Amino acid sequence: MSGYEMIEVETGKTSMTDITSKVRDCIRRSGVRDGICVIFSMHTTAGITINENADPDVQRDMLYGLDKAFPIRDEYRHAEGNSHAHLRTSCVGPSTTVIVSDGEPVLGTWQGIYLCEFDGPRRRKVLVKTLSG
Numbered sequence: 001m002s003g004y005e006m007i008e009v010e011t012g013k014t015s016m017t018d019i020t021s022k023v024r025d026c027i028r029r030s031g032v033r034d035g036i037c038v039i040f041s042m043h044t045t046a047g048i049t050i051n052e053n054a055d056p057d058v059q060r061d062m063l064y065g066l067d068k069a070f071p072i073r074d075e076y077r078h079a080e081g082n083s084h085a086h087l088r089t090s091c092v093g094p095s096t097t098v099i100v101s102d103g104e105p106v107l108g109t110w111q112g113i114y115l116c117e118f119d120g121p122r123r124r125k126v127l128v129k130t131l132s133g
């Protein structure tokens with residue numbers, strides 16, 4: 001099996017968008033029953049993470065914490081003025097991998113897959129590749 005799917009996501013200024021159901025759909029369409037699924041953000045100021053999907057305050061607190069850890073600073077040299085977003089993105093990372101079993105992503109009860117936006121609002125592209133094995 002070859003190829004991959006692209007998920008497009010409309011984001012906020014800084015936001016976490018739950019893309020779990022879209023990833024689930026990609027896995028189903030792949031026809032893979034057992035294997036792994038790679039979820040990859042094609043951007044330098046938006047990352048991918050897995051975290052709690054029950055209490056929305058967790059997402060708010062994560063964005064707040066990353067804002068405090070990597071604030072906007074005058075000292076940065078990058079002409080775009082969004083070095084804080086580049087730093088937050090590398091902290092979160094560009095991708096994640098989930099195990100696929102019986103055609104479904106194996107996630108903990110409270111886990112969801114999120115696209116993390118740090119320099120929006122924008123239309124973001126996320127690649128999803130499911131491999132059998």
Ligand code: ZN
Pocket residue numbers: 078080081082083086
């Ligand atoms: Zn930049």
